[in-house]
Amino acid sequence: MAVFTELSFDQxxxxxxxxxxGAPRFVRGITSGIENTNYFVDTDREGYVLTIFERLTFxxxxxxxxxxxxxxxxxxxxxxxxxxxxxxILHSLKGRxxxxxxxxxxxxxxxxxxxxxxxxGKFLAQVHLAxxxxxxxxxxxxxxxxxxEVVPVVGRYASAGQRSLLSSELAFQNQVAxxxxxxxxxxxxVHADLFRDNALFERGQLSGVLDFxxxxxxxxxxxxxxxxxxxxxxxxxxxxxxxRVIAFLGAYESVRMLTPxxxxxxxxxxxxxxxxxxxxxxxxxxxxxxxxxLKPHDPAHFERMLRVLRGEVxxxxxxxxx
Numbered sequence: 001m002a003v004f005t006e007l008s009f010d011q012x013x014x015x016x017x018x019x020x021x022g023a024p025r026f027v028r029g030i031t032s033g034i035e036n037t038n039y040f041v042d043t044d045r046e047g048y049v050l051t052i053f054e055r056l057t058f059x060x061x062x063x064x065x066x067x068x069x070x071x072x073x074x075x076x077x078x079x080x081x082x083x084x085x086x087x088x089i090l091h092s093l094k095g096r097x098x099x100x101x102x103x104x105x106x107x108x109x110x111x112x113x114x115x116x117x118x119x120x121g122k123f124l125a126q127v128h129l130a131x132x133x134x135x136x137x138x139x140x141x142x143x144x145x146x147x148x149e150v151v152p153v154v155g156r157y158a159s160a161g162q163r164s165l166l167s168s169e170l171a172f173q174n175q176v177a178x179x180x181x182x183x184x185x186x187x188x189x190v191h192a193d194l195f196r197d198n199a200l201f202e203r204g205q206l207s208g209v210l211d212f213x214x215x216x217x218x219x220x221x222x223x224x225x226x227x228x229x230x231x232x233x234x235x236x237x238x239x240x241x242x243x244r245v246i247a248f249l250g251a252y253e254s255v256r257m258l259t260p261x262x263x264x265x266x267x268x269x270x271x272x273x274x275x276x277x278x279x280x281x282x283x284x285x286x287x288x289x290x291x292x293x294l295k296p297h298d299p300a301h302f303e304r305m306l307r308v309l310r311g312e313v314x315x316x317x318x319x320x321x322x
Contacts, residue, residue: 004036004037004052004054005037005052005054005094005096006029007027007039007052007093007094009024009027011093011094012024012027012039012041012050015050015091015093015098016041016043016048016100018084019082019084019091019100020084020085021043021045021048021082021100022043022044022045023043023044024041024042024043025042025043025044026040026041026042027039027040027041027042028040030049035054035055035213035214036051036052036053036054036055036056036213037051037052037054038050038051038052040103041100046102046103047102047103048082048100048101048102048103049079049100049101049102049103050093050098050099050100051098051099051100051101051213052093052094052096052097052098053096053097053098053099053213054096056097056213057097058090058092058097060138060141061090061097061099062090062136063136063137063138063215063216064212064213064215065081065089065090065099066089066134066136067131067134067136067189067212067215068080068081068101068212069081069089070130070131070134071127071130074130076123076126076127076130076209077104077123077200077206077207077208077209078104078208078209078210078212079101079102079104079208079210079212080101080102081099081100081101082099082100082101082102104200104207104208104210105200105202105207105208106200106201106202106207106208107200107201107202108196108197108199108200108201109196109199109201110196112196112231112244113244114243114244114247115204115247116201116206116231117231117232117244117245117247117248117251118247118248118250118251119201119205119206119251120194120199120206120227120231120248120251121227121247121248121249121250121251121252122251122252122254122255123206123209124191124194124223124224124227124252125251125252125253125254125255125256126255127189127190127191127223128186128188128190128220128223128256129255129256131188131189131190132188134188134189136189137217138216138217139216139217139218140190140192140214140215140216140217140218140222141214141216142192142214142216142276142279142280143216143218143222143276144173144174144177146279147170147173147275147276147279148170148174150279150283151166151167151170151279153283153287154166154279154282154283154286154287155167157282157286157287158282158286162282162303165303165306165307166275166278166279169271169275169306169310170275172268172271173268173271173272173275176265176268176272181261181264181265182219182261182265184259184261185219185220185221185259185261185262185265186219186220186221186259186262187217187218187219187220188217188220189215189216189217190215190216190217190218190219190220190222190223191209191212191214191215191223191226192214192215192216192218192222192223192226193211193213193214193215193226194209194223194226194227194230195226195230196230196231198210198211219269220262221258221262221265221266221269222269222272222273224249224252224262224266224269225266225269225270225272225273226273226276226277227248228240228245228248228249228270228273229270229273229274229277229305231244231248232244232245232248233305235301239308267309270309271306271309271310274302274305274306274309275302275306277302278299278302278303278305278306281297281298281299281302282299284297285298285299
């Protein structure tokens with residue numbers, strides 16, 4: 001991701017020696033993303049990813065790191081945080097929280113097929129089932145509470161058309177959250193950011209899912225909507241690919257069936273997912289942080305998608321899998 005905290009090779013080497021991970025041979029900053037500082041580190045033993053957390057605190061991070069440990073212990077292809085000699089998986093580097101995880105094999109798929117969407121749908125359902133006995137709880141850091149805080153701030157910089165869209169959608173999402181149907185939605189730990197660039201495939205198989213640092217306790221349906229809005233979208237048009245939607249939902253429901261309340265509120269959650277990422281991208285454009293190699297994402301895609309989902313732009317609605 002973006003490099004906010006720059007490290008020398010010697011600093012990384014000393015840190016890795018203290019963790020007993022061997023001698024680094026190669027260290028490179030990762031440019032994709034905008035939240036944390038990440039480095040690929042190849043040692044004389046294996047490859048790792050070193051993350052320095054720029055926003056998350058020492059108090060917040062145990063939820064994310066132990067959730068990854070929880071999933072890894074169940075054989076799921078997720079990063080497994082490295083412990084020090086005392087068993088701690090949360091570390092400190094240059095005064096900031098830091099973690100090291102194993103580097104997973106494979107590459108991202110920028111043009112996902114039906115098979116890729118099915119694999120991600122099945123994985124997500126497995127995460128939701130595995131999270132049922134995860135003991136820690138921490139609210140989704142980019143959920144409804146954050147939306148209510150951010151819309152007035154971003155609105156000061158947005159165009160008149162954007163301000164109208166944001167205020168209208170926020171009112172709708174607050175109304176949904178107060179409904180009895182919403183209160184019936186199953187909840188648990190969600191990834192909340194499972195985009196194409198956070199999944200790896202090797203020889204056609206899902207080999208890794210990355211970046212759990214937006215995870216939180218929320219409606220499981222929100223996680224599903226985030227995935228549908230990325231994996232099953234024809235990006236240039238901002239419309240759903242029916243075959244990929246059916247593959248994703250069918251694979252998900254082969255592991256965990258959706259409830260009646262989830263089926264009813266799926267369109268509203270698809271809007272919520274588009275709204276969440278529109279807000280964060282507008283924030284990063286209007287209120288950027290200084291960073292080496294920073295590449296903020298364009299908010300236009302999610303503005304267009306949200307307008308499509310609201311019915312302001314015609315679209316073909318994909319049928320849900322039976």
